[in-house]
Amino acid sequence: MGALNEGHYNVVLENGVKLDDFEHEPETVAIEDAVKVLLQGLGEDVDREGLRKTPLRVAKALREGTRGYKQNVKDIVQGALFPEVGVENGTGLAGGSGGLVLVRDIDLFSYCESCLLPFQVKCHVGYIPSGQRVVGLSKLSRVADVFAKRLQDPQQLADDICLALQHGINPTGVAVVLRCSHIHFPNIQSAFLESNHKRLSNIIVGSGSGTFESHESANWVDFFSLLRCRDVSLDNIRSRKLVKGSWCPSQSQKVGPSGNPNMETAVASIVRSLGQDPCRKELVGTPNRFVKWLMNFKDSNLEMKLNGFATIPLKTTGLTNHKENIRSEINLSLWSLCEHHLLPFYGLVHIGYISGEEINPIGKSLLQSIVHFHGFKLQVQERLTRQIAETVSPLLGGNIMVVVEANHTCMISRGIEKFGSNTATIAVLGRFSHDHLARSQFLQMIPSYSL
């Protein structure tokens, strides 16, 4: 407990940035102003307590998430080149001359230049030493991170890492393979129509230089042999000939104005504050795509739909349960937006209730709609869980348990970078509040590997 009372660490250092300086920098202030415009466009009160610091949080996340523009690969690599003898000429390849070095499964995240959302990267990076020297292993990860912390496209990211290592280490060859996962967010319309929407858009890209330049190089065979069971092979690497940018789900949206020019201008200002030119061809459509995506979460959309929902008559089915027991609806899809960071969270909702004589089972699609009604707005998971419970309660007899399991993009990106973490929340109403056995029975119904 000592730390609670230690006040001597006034300058809070977080992720390499002195917070007090940071807050007053013009780029930070400009992003904050732009985020306020976005929140107002969503019909939100920028002064309500949950949102008050959201502009600063978003500014911090974006500026830290693009810090790679200011980092210098040469400094990182050159301090960590170590002399290392090889084997005698002609007898083999090992140590500082030849012999593949491959660091596997480096977790990174980057920001999509098409839509400004973070995407997750599993990075495999290798090189073949030459000139009797090797580089410190952690530098392969650090260099990859320099380029991940920019607005990126997967192929560009792989090429950037590869080229930087080739120039920085000057080895016989460099190989980079990335498995990138981009959140595949349905828009509010399609979410209500399709029940099993794909959660992530995945892509595998590769880049090679030196002896890895040709896809036919035998070195690639060694590389992929050491990546077995990672669903990665030369065959499933995306060809460069495919249209660039098509991996981002926002690219499949209809082209056309968002109807919110102020918000688009605000996003362009964010891009500029990150040191990037919003007129660069890869970024020119980004504000439009971002705003269209964001408008899925406008609160008034939701109210309209919710009114429609409330008028649906709940028909009594012929089947009623004469014996009281616990029923459940498991694995309902969830999509939502964290109001503290304007970053998506997504996962599964499980609803348990106690069916008695007077309770009519209702359809999964209706419960799924209720989840979407509460998901598609600015949220926190705790509130969402409560709201779902309160909404289904009058329909399902008042004894309700709701479990929400979600991955929060704000936990994998930003300074936290807790890639495997996920959050479960519980709400209980009526009998579930005090009947521990009922709670336990329902929890057993949830598949263990649901997320």
Place this chain on the structure above:
Amino acid sequence: MGALNEGHYNVVLENGVKLDDFEHEPETVAIEDAVKVLLQGLGEDVDREGLRKTPLRVAKALREGTRGYKQNVKDIVQGALFPEVGVENGTGLAGGSGGLVLVRDIDLFSYCESCLLPFQVKCHVGYIPSGQRVVGLSKLSRVADVFAKRLQDPQQLADDICLALQHGINPTGVAVVLRCSHIHFPNIQSAFLESNHKRLSNIIVGSGSGTFESHESANWVDFFSLLRCRDVSLDNIRSRKLVKGSWCPSQSQKVGPSGNPNMETAVASIVRSLGQDPCRKELVGTPNRFVKWLMNFKDSNLEMKLNGFATIPLKTTGLTNHKENIRSEINLSLWSLCEHHLLPFYGLVHIGYISGEEINPIGKSLLQSIVHFHGFKLQVQERLTRQIAETVSPLLGGNIMVVVEANHTCMISRGIEKFGSNTATIAVLGRFSHDHLARSQFLQMIPSYSL
């Protein structure tokens, strides 16, 4: 490639520490001096290029790894408490009043107070909100990290996190469960005797406050239900009654002087430079244990053993292969110490060779001994791979392929924190240098999930 030529980021900020200030701080200099004493005690030349910056690297890792002593939980939590309504009194538990919130699978690492080696932590932390307020989810992770970044014991770490959250959030209850993995390093003697040495020492600990204070609390049942398939249950949590500290493998060493009082004094000085009192009861035996462990890697130990090995006569067995084919010895255990960070790396070695008429197969135990001979000193993985290949080459006919797969503690701890990453290196001699098919055949013999 832009970043290679951008020199405008002169003050390198890494993990919250300005590097130029850091290098001149007296604590850093004191740790550097102590590490030089340790390197000299190991019989190493502190001026050789691979070791020149090791004292600074160790100082940086240890000071960053114990930065939690200077962090303030109150600041972290209180800026992120959000008002959140619950449900009407008596009708249930949800939102800002009741309803478990559980963040699962947070990866952390900490430093063992018994031996100063980093250990890995899978952290699950939950609380039950009260007072109509919730805390930002990432703060649970940040608070856990404050206490992980200290010299710790697992039970103490769980208790520290629990108590800090209870005081900081003041909720109905807090529950913390940690699965800790400590590297289980054999000493040089036992490594040669036992073939399948346990790699990690695991322990599960828990701590609860408020409604989680009693182990019988029904809230724990909810908590563990949501942790199914994580090998965690109330039954396998270590009882507090067991002797504290016994989880650290170094505690099973024989008690007694290390014979290196200068080195022990140096380690005590490191502890002091981290702001801790080396006379505190948990730390009083730490310098002795650390030095005993470190002395496994003294280069002269190795030379003596290697001489012994060279005199072993290689008996010709009755069986010879008349047909030339690829043979392999898979999954030999590896333990070594990274010379750049004085941190362990461990994993598996696979040796392939081409058996012809004149090659007599040699026993696995002999190959395992060769791996240990090269492992038990200050190393880099690339060199180790080459040395193993060169040593087995005259015994196995000159056509050799060696693959080393290792987890580097220096990649999971320090600023890198790439928890899942691991490194593969290859050395090839003779025919394997140019026969890609032979290489590929051997690589197929390595089990995919060997690490």
